Amino acid sequence: MDMRSAMRTLDRGTLRHIALVCLADALVGASFGAIAVSGGLPAWVPVAMSLLVFAGGSQFAAVGVALAGGGPIAAVVTGLVLNARLLPFGFAVADVLGGGWRAKLLGAHVLTDESAAFTLLQRDPKARRAAFWICGVALFVVWNIAVLLGALAGGAIGDTDALGLDAAFPAVLLALVLPSLADRSVRNPAVAGAAVAVAATPFLPAGLPVLLALLALVPAARAALRRTPARTSGSEAEPQREAEQEHEPRSERRPEPLAEAR
Amino acid sequence: MPLFAILLLAAGTYGFRLAGPVLRDRLHLSEGLERLLSTATAVLLIALVATAALTQARGFAGWARPAGVLVAGVLVLRRAPFPLVVVAAAGTTAVLRLCGVA
Numbered sequence: 102m103d104m105r106s107a108m109r110t111l112d113r114g115t116l117r118h119i120a121l122v123c124l125a126d127a128l129v130g131a132s133f134g135a136i137a138v139s140g141g142l143p144a145w146v147p148v149a150m151s152l153l154v155f156a157g158g159s160q161f162a163a164v165g166v167a168l169a170g171g172g173p174i175a176a177v178v179t180g181l182v183l184n185a186r187l188l189p190f191g192f193a194v195a196d197v198l199g200g201g202w203r204a205k206l207l208g209a210h211v212l213t214d215e216s217a218a219f220t221l222l223q224r225d226p227k228a229r230r231a232a233f234w235i236c237g238v239a240l241f242v243v244w245n246i247a248v249l250l251g252a253l254a255g256g257a258i259g260d261t262d263a264l265g266l267d268a269a270f271p272a273v274l275l276a277l278v279l280p281s282l283a284d285r286s287v288r289n290p291a292v293a294g295a296a297v298a299v300a301a302t303p304f305l306p307a308g309l310p311v312l313l314a315l316l317a318l319v320p321a322a323r324a325a326l327r328r329t330p331a332r333t334s335g336s337e338a339e340p341q342r343e344a345e346q347e348h349e350p351r352s353e354r355r356p357e358p359l360a361e362a363r
Numbered sequence: 364m365p366l367f368a369i370l371l372l373a374a375g376t377y378g379f380r381l382a383g384p385v386l387r388d389r390l391h392l393s394e395g396l397e398r399l400l401s402t403a404t405a406v407l408l409i410a411l412v413a414t415a416a417l418t419q420a421r422g423f424a425g426w427a428r429p430a431g432v433l434v435a436g437v438l439v440l441r442r443a444p445f446p447l448v449v450v451a452a453a454g455t456t457a458v459l460r461l462c463g464v465a
Contacts, residue, residue, distance in 0.1 A: 117446070121445055121449060149366070149369050150364075150369050150373075153370065153372075153373035154369065154372050154373045154376050155376075159372065159376065163364065163368075164364065167364040173365055173367070173368035174368070176364060176372070177368050177371045177372045177375070180375075180376070181372060181375045181379075184379050185379060186411070187376065187379040187380050188382055189400065189404065189407060190404055191381065191382055191383020191384055191387075192382075192386070192387055192400050193383070193400045193401055194383070194384075194404075195383045195384045195386075195387030195388075199388070205381065206381070208384065209381040209384055210377060214411060217404055218404075218408055221401060221404050263460060263461075264457050265452070265453035265454060265455065265456030265458075265460065266453055267424075267428055267456070268416070268431030268435070268452045268453055268455070268456035269449055269452055269453045270415055271411075271415040271428075271435075271452075272431065272432050272435035272449055272452030272453070273449055274408055274411060274412045275416075275432060275436055275439060276435060276439045276448045276449070277408070278408045278409055278412065279436065279439045281401075281405045282409070287402050287405050287406075290402060290406050291402075291406045291410075292409070294406040294410045295412070295413035297410075298410035298411075298413055298414050299413050299414055302418045303422065310414055311407060311410045311411050312407075314406050314407060314410030315403060315406060315407065318399065318402065318406060321399060321402060325395030325399045326395070326396075
């Protein structure tokens with residue numbers, strides 16, 4: 102997608118939000134590079150991880166396992182469990198990556214918590230697309246530069262916890278997701294899911310508790326499945342959803358409402 | 364952290380990311396399931412917020428961090444500007460730590 106037209110699509114407020122998220126993540130990225138190098142890893146390790154993995158939480162976790170003397174497989178498994186949430190995020194933002202393979206292959210790599218959250222905030226299909234790409238690409242560039250600088254600075258960067266930066270990441274996500282909680286059908290499972298995740302944290306390996314939060318969706322999922330046979334063409338109520346799928350020719354939509362492989 | 368481990372983690376992570384965009388074209392999801400997917404995103408993100416705010420290495424993260432996130436939540440509800448929200452969260456946590464609150 103053309104970045105300049107994407108910038109015009111989004112309002113200034115959203116662009117400012119994205120810039121601020123980039124700034125916050127830059128500080129986290131720099132601390133990641135510094136922690137990895139001052140822990141004794143060669144500088145190319147955090148740099149290569151940031152370019153190729155590009156998922157902050159799993160990078161910290163994998164490096165943490167490695168620095169604690171864990172094996173490389175343990176580090177990989179920890180990172181992968183943490184990143185499993187990207188799978189449902191991918192389905193949720195798939196509409197913004199419609200079109201050619203190039204968009205899918207490139208866009209998938211810049212899918213993060215932040216780009217998913219910014220996309221979730223937008224309703225209009227064009228704005229969703231713009232939010233995803235601007236946030237995703239900007240974060241990728243900023244994150245990698247920051248990690249490189251942090252790795253070069255090494256031990257010169259002090260304790261980022263003293264700056265309260267560990268509170269910035271949850272605060273940023275909260276600010277992005279809170280508006281969607283105005284809807285009770287979202288708020289109830291979100292609150293229940295968060296409670297499940299926190300309660301499970303002492304007992305499960307990192308990453309799994311967050312996935313367990315999806316259990317809170319079971320009632321809504323059953324309702325959705327039960328409702329579907331009746332709603333073959335009942336989409337008039339939500340014109341926006343309809344518009345999001347405009348890349349799919351209408352005639353191709355089958356009457357069978359359930360997920361179905363072609 | 365050898366190169367093969369980084370490549371393995373990168374490949375698996377990319378697979379998680381790519382599956383949705385690729386499979387989504389081949390699946391016809393009903394309205395209800397579509398809505399469920401965006402609800403699932405919100406549920407996962409809020410769970411991530413809660414665990415990141417409250418826990419560290421399977422234990423309690425201490426009071427300073429959740430206090431900062433709580434301040435952020437209140438400011439968001441009062442429609443404070445986004446930069447203020449983030450700065451207030453980090454600032455609250457930093458000041459509490461400076462005062463000796465873990």
